[in-house]
Amino acid sequence: MAAEYAHPEVLVSTDWVEQHRGDPNVRIVESDEDLLLYDQGHIAGAVRIDWVKDLQDQIVRDYINKSAFEELCASKGISNDTTVVFYGDKSNWWACYAFWTFKMYGHADCRVMNGGRKRWELDGRELTRGTEPAYPRGNYTAQEPDPGVRAFRDEVLKHCKANRPLVDVRSVGEYTGEMLHMADYPQEGALRGGHIPGAVSIPWSKAANEDGTFKTKRELEKLYAKENGLSRRGRIIAYCRIGERSSHTWFVLKYLLGYKNVKNYDGSWTEWGNLVGVPVEKGMPEAKPAEEPASAAT
Numbered sequence: 428m429a430a431e432y433a434h435p436e437v438l439v440s441t442d443w444v445e446q447h448r449g450d451p452n453v454r455i456v457e458s459d460e461d462l463l464l465y466d467q468g469h470i471a472g473a474v475r476i477d478w479v480k481d482l483q484d485q486i487v488r489d490y491i492n493k494s495a496f497e498e499l500c501a502s503k504g505i506s507n508d509t510t511v512v513f514y515g516d517k518s519n520w521w522a523c524y525a526f527w528t529f530k531m532y533g534h535a536d537c538r539v540m541n542g543g544r545k546r547w548e549l550d551g552r553e554l555t556r557g558t559e560p561a562y563p564r565g566n567y568t569a570q571e572p573d574p575g576v577r578a579f580r581d582e583v584l585k586h587c588k589a590n591r592p593l594v595d596v597r598s599v600g601e602y603t604g605e606m607l608h609m610a611d612y613p614q615e616g617a618l619r620g621g622h623i624p625g626a627v628s629i630p631w632s633k634a635a636n637e638d639g640t641f642k643t644k645r646e647l648e649k650l651y652a653k654e655n656g657l658s659r660r661g662r663i664i665a666y667c668r669i670g671e672r673s674s675h676t677w678f679v680l681k682y683l684l685g686y687k688n689v690k691n692y693d694g695s696w697t698e699w700g701n702l703v704g705v706p707v708e709k710g711m712p713e714a715k716p717a718e719e720p721a722s723a724a725t
Contacts, residue, residue, distance in 0.1 A: 429541065431644045433685025437678075438641070439512055439538050441547050447512075448472045454505050454562070458525040459515040459544070460671070468554030470514070470547065474503045475559050478521050478671070482528055490572075496532050497567045504562025507535070514540035514547070518635040524674040527691055531577055533570030539678065545639035576677070578664045578690040580698055583623065584705060586664055592657055593626035594665040596676045597696065601668070602628040604709035607700070608668065617700030621709040623666070627655050628711070631672040634679045647684055659686050666692035666699070 429435040439447075447453045448470060455473040457465050465475045476482065481499055484491050491499065505511060511529060513522035519539055526537050540547070548554070578586070586593065600606040604620030622628070633650055634642055641647070651657045663686060665673040670693025680686040699705060 432683040433644075434682040437538050437682045438541050440541055441550050441552060444470065444512060444514070444540050444547075445552060447510075450510075452508070453510045453512060454503065455540075456503070456511055456513050456522075456525060457515055457544075458513055458521040460517050460521050464516055464544065465559075466556070468556050471553065471555040471557075472560055473514075474562070476503070476525050478524055482525065490528060490531070493532065493569045493571065496528075497569045500534075500567040500569070501565045504565050506565035506567055509565065510536045510538065512538045512540055514543045516544050518545070518632070518639040518675065519543040520631075520671045520675050523678040524671045527576060527674045527677060531572050533573060541641060542639040549638055576690055578666075578692040580692075580694050580702065580705075582690075583664055583666070583692050583694075583699070586662070587623050587625055587706070590625055592661045592663045593623050594655075594657070594663060594673075594676060594680075595622045595626040595628050596631040596665055596667045596672050597628075598630055599628060599711075601696070602626075603711055604707075617696055619700045619707050621700075621707040622696075623699060624706050624708045626666075626708075627657075629655055629676070631667065631675045634676065641679065641683060644683065647679060651680065651684065657686070659684075662688040662690075664690050664692050666695040668696050669693065670695050 429438045432438060444455060448455050449472060455470055456476050457469050457473045458476045458478055459465065462477060482490060511534060513526050515522040522539055522543055526539055529537050595602050598609060602622045607617045607620050634647060636642055657663060663680065665676045667673040670691055673691050673695060677689055677691040680689045
């Protein structure tokens with residue numbers, strides 16, 4: 428089924444991972460929201476990337492810089508020519524977030540295991556509770572951060588004022604402003620609820636099946652293009668709360684559907700909902716009245 432997607436090479440099955448996890452040219456990386464999962468059991472040979480500790484600068488709200496990224500890769504036994512396969516919980520939220528970070532620093536061969544931990548467990552495949560394996564240091568030189576995958580707030584504001592397409596991938600309650608965060612999650616500090624004016628609401632979860640795998644290309648095209656009017660020719664920015672769910676949507680649009688100009692706004696609602704002076708909309712947009720048939724309009 429992966430062959431139907433625009434870039435099928437970035438999606439691998441659990442079978443593929445089972446067959447290649449011992450390949451010295453392949454590094455399997457688990458990246459979860461629940462940081463305890465790796466210790467409870469992980470794919471044998473997989474290393475762990477902690478999105479908080481490993482990918483985030485601890486004193487600046489930003490990603491680790493280029494040199495820190497190079498050190499992270501080298502320490503995990505990843506070189507520039509390594510095939511890196513990400514998987515994790517939550518239908519691969521954080522796997523896609525790590526994938527996006529690796530792409531930002533120019534890693535060539537990144538892939539995602541379709542379905543993540545859930546699909547692996549549903550298959551009844553083995554998990555090990557051993558410590559994280561140590562590999563010989565990689566030889567890594569990162570590129571400068573690619574501005575083509577990441578949007579900052581000023582760009583988002585210009586995008587908004589120009590009525591260009593924005594996708595809010597949070598839950599409907601967050602989009603309308605009824606909630607400041609996901610249900611059952613701690614409050615993360617947004618002072619205003621709602622969404623960026625003009626953004627369409629397409630919750631990330633609509634792109635995933637119950638087993639964590641991605642929906643078919645036809646289903647995804649119906650969701651994003653037919654039902655919500657997102658054109659491949661447009662410049663699209665996706666956002667959520669802190670950039671993890673929108674990484675999932677960014678992956679879907681860019682790699683499964685082949686949208687060329689799509690960025691992830693990782694500042695997301697945690698930033699926008701606290702910015703002074705930016706516009707916010709609440710509620711659902713009013714439905715546009717259907718056009719009358721030509722015969723009835725005369």
